[in-house]
Amino acid sequence: MNSKILNSQFSILNSQLYHMSERLVVTGSQWGDEGKGKITDYFACRADMVVRYQGGNNAGHSVMFDGKKYSLQSIPSGIFNPKTVNVMANGMVVNPVSVIAELEKLHNQGITDYQLYISDRAAMVMPWHSMLDGASENLKGDAKIGTTKKGIGPAYTDKYSRLGLRMGDLLDPEYFAERLKAALEVKNMELKMYGLEPLDYQQVYDQYMEIAKILGPRICDTSLLIDDAIHSDAKILFEGAQGMMLCIDHGTYPYVTSSCPSAASISQGAGIAPKWIENVVGVAKAYCTRVGEGPFPTELFDETAHEIRERGHEYGTVTGRPRRIGWFDAVVARYTSRLAGIDYWALMLFDVLSGLDKVKICIGYELDGQEVMAPPSTIHKLAQCKPIYIEMEGWKEDITGCKSYDELPEAAKAYVRKIEELTGTKVGIISVGPDRSQTIMISESLKAF
Numbered sequence: 368m369n370s371k372i373l374n375s376q377f378s379i380l381n382s383q384l385y386h387m388s389e390r391l392v393v394t395g396s397q398w399g400d401e402g403k404g405k406i407t408d409y410f411a412c413r414a415d416m417v418v419r420y421q422g423g424n425n426a427g428h429s430v431m432f433d434g435k436k437y438s439l440q441s442i443p444s445g446i447f448n449p450k451t452v453n454v455m456a457n458g459m460v461v462n463p464v465s466v467i468a469e470l471e472k473l474h475n476q477g478i479t480d481y482q483l484y485i486s487d488r489a490a491m492v493m494p495w496h497s498m499l500d501g502a503s504e505n506l507k508g509d510a511k512i513g514t515t516k517k518g519i520g521p522a523y524t525d526k527y528s529r530l531g532l533r534m535g536d537l538l539d540p541e542y543f544a545e546r547l548k549a550a551l552e553v554k555n556m557e558l559k560m561y562g563l564e565p566l567d568y569q570q571v572y573d574q575y576m577e578i579a580k581i582l583g584p585r586i587c588d589t590s591l592l593i594d595d596a597i598h599s600d601a602k603i604l605f606e607g608a609q610g611m612m613l614c615i616d617h618g619t620y621p622y623v624t625s626s627c628p629s630a631a632s633i634s635q636g637a638g639i640a641p642k643w644i645e646n647v648v649g650v651a652k653a654y655c656t657r658v659g660e661g662p663f664p665t666e667l668f669d670e671t672a673h674e675i676r677e678r679g680h681e682y683g684t685v686t687g688r689p690r691r692i693g694w695f696d697a698v699v700a701r702y703t704s705r706l707a708g709i710d711y712w713a714l715m716l717f718d719v720l721s722g723l724d725k726v727k728i729c730i731g732y733e734l735d736g737q738e739v740m741a742p743p744s745t746i747h748k749l750a751q752c753k754p755i756y757i758e759m760e761g762w763k764e765d766i767t768g769c770k771s772y773d774e775l776p777e778a779a780k781a782y783v784r785k786i787e788e789l790t791g792t793k794v795g796i797i798s799v800g801p802d803r804s805q806t807i808m809i810s811e812s813l814k815a816f
């Protein structure tokens with residue numbers, strides 16, 4: 368698609384749609400699966416544009432409204448609002464086969480009217496990526512990362528080794544052919560090394576040229592779209608995937624994903640200047656969960672973990688794996704709040720804690736006989752950290768119908784205030800159930816978005 372034309376058309380659209388200059392970031396602040404889908408969806412209803420800036424179809428966004436559940440993997444959460452422009456930006460790794468499958472599923476659920484654009488500079492997930500992801504996980508044995516096996520790591524690896532193909536290559540068949548041949552020369556050797564069948568050039572070429580026919584019209588320079596939206600006073604929502612403890616730089620390396628979910632990576636991943644990033648909402652569960660391997664200081668192995676898992680339906684959206692459960696970790700929350708400049712917490716699945724006699728919050732770690740207030744850099748040391756807890760009264764009341772902070776039981780309010788005190792960050796949103804309507808908006812400035 369000619370992005371110049373698209374851009375000017377977009378400008379015309381802008382002048383009719385946009386009302387107020389504001390940008391909002393929704394980023395996961397634990398180990399992913401914090402409920403970002405719901406919060407993003409909440410704001411997406413008001414946003415003119417929703418932008419995904421990292422990750423790929425390793426993410427699982429569940430959105431529930433009007434009694435129906437929708438699952439998204441790589442498509443931005445604004446897809447349900449026909450007026451919202453959805454952007455899959457250059458920082459993502461886009462699996463076009465998965466995008467087409469997601470769109471088909473949405474069509475079957477009645478979602479047929481939407482706007483979706485994909486960056487021509489986004490790295491493309493190719494068939495060998497998931498094969499290599501699975502093979503390298505198998506080879507690692509007990510040391511496996513526990514990846515989603517969607518090929519995310521290998522796709523980012525190819526991007527940085529400059530062997531990758533990009534979505535824009537699909538629009539230029541000759542160039543695509545050249546890049547595919549070059550990549551396959553190396554990748555087929557790697558596949559053979561793992562004892563896997565090499566891929567046939569012609570078959571992959573034909574498959575991707577079919578994909579180009581379907582997705583081609585959606586591929587453009589999305590940084591222009593976003594820039595145009597910024598200068599047209601659009602409301603833009605930047606939607607992070609995964610969580611900051613899975614960040615390639617600041618997470619529990621090597622048990623991390625291959626991108627940076629933080630607000631810090633938006634500028635590069637969306638192709639806009641850092642000065643445009645503002646209003647960061649850190650999404651955090653009222654407890655913690657983690658899928659895959661890696662240290663998890665507040666992990667619980669008792670009946671409480673089972674109770675929380677069942678009540679919170681804590682099973683992976685993408686892989687169906689049971690999630691590991693732990694108490695709220697204020698060390699992690701302080702760390703991610705600092706790194707991403709979180710302005711407000713969205714405290715999710717708060718209703719899941721109802722019914723527990725006591726609730727705990729981790730306020731620090733004990734490491735080598737000393738109290739530490741931030742996660743150490745190595746998982747070796749993190750695994751040795753012993754959580755220091757405070758224990759608070761639980762609450763028995765069902766809070767799923769609460770519409771305001773004031774309606775919450777006193778013990779629940781005390782829990783919220785303690786999180787604010789320990790993290791130095793206000794709780795702006797509380798989620799008390801999966802439906803859109805079960806959302807308590809506390810922050811006036813977030814209400815104004």
Ligand code: IMP
Nearest residue numbers: 399400425426427513514515623624659
């Ligand atoms: P990958 O992103 O598939 O390479 O997986 C690397 C790690 O990130 C594994 O521990 C995954 O379980 C985890 N991970 C990736 N995406 C998500 C997500 O959306 N939610 C939670 N964990 C994730």
